[in-house]
Amino acid sequence: MAGTHSSSTHPPLLPTTEEDAVNRLRLLRSRRVGVSTYRRLLAEHGSAGAALKVLPEVAKAAGVPDYEVCPEGVVLAELKAGKAAGAELLTDGSPAYPAALLDLGDAPPLLWALGNSALLHKPMIALVGARNASSLGTRMAKRLGEDLVDAGFAVVSGLARGIDTAAHHGALAGGTIAVMAGGVDIIYPAENTRLAHDIARHGVRLSEMPMGLQPQARHFPVRNRIISGLSRAVVVVEAAGKSGSLITARNALDQGRDVFAVPGHPFDARAWGCNMLIRDGATLVRNAEDVIDAVGPAVAPTPEWDVPKTDKSTRSLRDVAALHSEILSRLGAAPIAEDQLLRDINATATDVAPVLMDLELEGKIARQSGGLLARLV
Numbered sequence: 001m002a003g004t005h006s007s008s009t010h011p012p013l014l015p016t017t018e019e020d021a022v023n024r025l026r027l028l029r030s031r032r033v034g035v036s037t038y039r040r041l042l043a044e045h046g047s048a049g050a051a052l053k054v055l056p057e058v059a060k061a062a063g064v065p066d067y068e069v070c071p072e073g074v075v076l077a078e079l080k081a082g083k084a085a086g087a088e089l090l091t092d093g094s095p096a097y098p099a100a101l102l103d104l105g106d107a108p109p110l111l112w113a114l115g116n117s118a119l120l121h122k123p124m125i126a127l128v129g130a131r132n133a134s135s136l137g138t139r140m141a142k143r144l145g146e147d148l149v150d151a152g153f154a155v156v157s158g159l160a161r162g163i164d165t166a167a168h169h170g171a172l173a174g175g176t177i178a179v180m181a182g183g184v185d186i187i188y189p190a191e192n193t194r195l196a197h198d199i200a201r202h203g204v205r206l207s208e209m210p211m212g213l214q215p216q217a218r219h220f221p222v223r224n225r226i227i228s229g230l231s232r233a234v235v236v237v238e239a240a241g242k243s244g245s246l247i248t249a250r251n252a253l254d255q256g257r258d259v260f261a262v263p264g265h266p267f268d269a270r271a272w273g274c275n276m277l278i279r280d281g282a283t284l285v286r287n288a289e290d291v292i293d294a295v296g297p298a299v300a301p302t303p304e305w306d307v308p309k310t311d312k313s314t315r316s317l318r319d320v321a322a323l324h325s326e327i328l329s330r331l332g333a334a335p336i337a338e339d340q341l342l343r344d345i346n347a348t349a350t351d352v353a354p355v356l357m358d359l360e361l362e363g364k365i366a367r368q369s370g371g372l373l374a375r376l377v
Contacts, residue, residue, distance in 0.1 A: 145170025
């Protein structure tokens with residue numbers, strides 16, 4: 001479920017110190033250490049520092065003699081480059097790390113963020129599509145970006161040509177996230193240099209790759225799992241039969257996210273992938289309202305320290321419990337529209353949204369496509 005973020009695959013992590021951050025980065029940047037190996041070593045040895053000490057022996061036992069961990073100087077240079085660029089290093093043990101990624105087994109342990117990292121805690125929708133986009137496709141992506149941020153979502157895309165570029169432009173004023181295949185300080189394609197700078201000022205650029213790394217072809221499919229993992233849903237605007245956008249859609253399905261697609265003319269090769277997704281069960285999208293109706297409103301959980309005291313005092317536990325009971329009494333196995341439920345109980349979306357989220361997390365109700373709600377028996 002896209003709205004729940006819990007992890008049983010990650011080892012428990014303590015807040016990182018500067019020394020621990022250096023050790024984590026050294027461990028992750030060491031040769032032959034990927035995400036799964038990194039997590040296994042942390043789980044087995046308790047800290048990145050301890051894992052670094054045993055890593056040469058582990059490598060030797062695996063048939064790799066004379067193994068050397070990533071030198072501390074390499075990592076210190078990366079941290080210096082990050083500081084010079086104004087980027088922030090996010091670890092999955094810190095509050096700044098995007099919670100949406102925490103339920104992924106292959107979530108990046110470390111992320112570089114350049115810009116307003118607070119956006120990573122807003123509800124997000126991904127917009128992706130063809131680089132060789134049509135005029136109609138780019139207009140559609142820009143309009144979707146504008147309307148989704150107006151509705152309270154942040155828009156995630158990959159800073160590629162075509163659909164990605166249009167989506168970022170549409171969402172720029174309200175918040176957009178560019179997930180990059182290379183270093184967060186390396187802009188690709190070069191034609192998006194101005195857009196990338198604008199995103200760093202008004203949104204956030206994000207990457208798991210080392211600072212200064214030039215993107216290569218193999219980095220893009222790996223990057224796509226972050227685009228889908230951050231998001232409640234992925235909307236594909238245009239896509240050829242074999243494209244990175246379809247990889248992102250498959251990632252979304254594997255991660256339990258919703259997939260939407262904009263239909264196109266059967267004779268247009270750029271519509272083939274979207275039409276195939278719709279044939280296989282993706283929700284057809286005509287406008288942003290179709291997406292919002294299906295995923296629900298952009299209601300993000302408010303940290304307890306940010307909740308005004310008047311809200312707490314005016315809504316007692318008894319009131320909340322009564323609303324829980326009334327909602328459950330109105331819902332059954334046959335799904336009904338959320339708008340209809342609001343009319344039935346004479347309540348506002350603002351009052352009901354957090355209660356619906358609670359009930360969904362408790363496994364008492366389920367959201368279905370089309371903005372429908374049903375009670376789970």
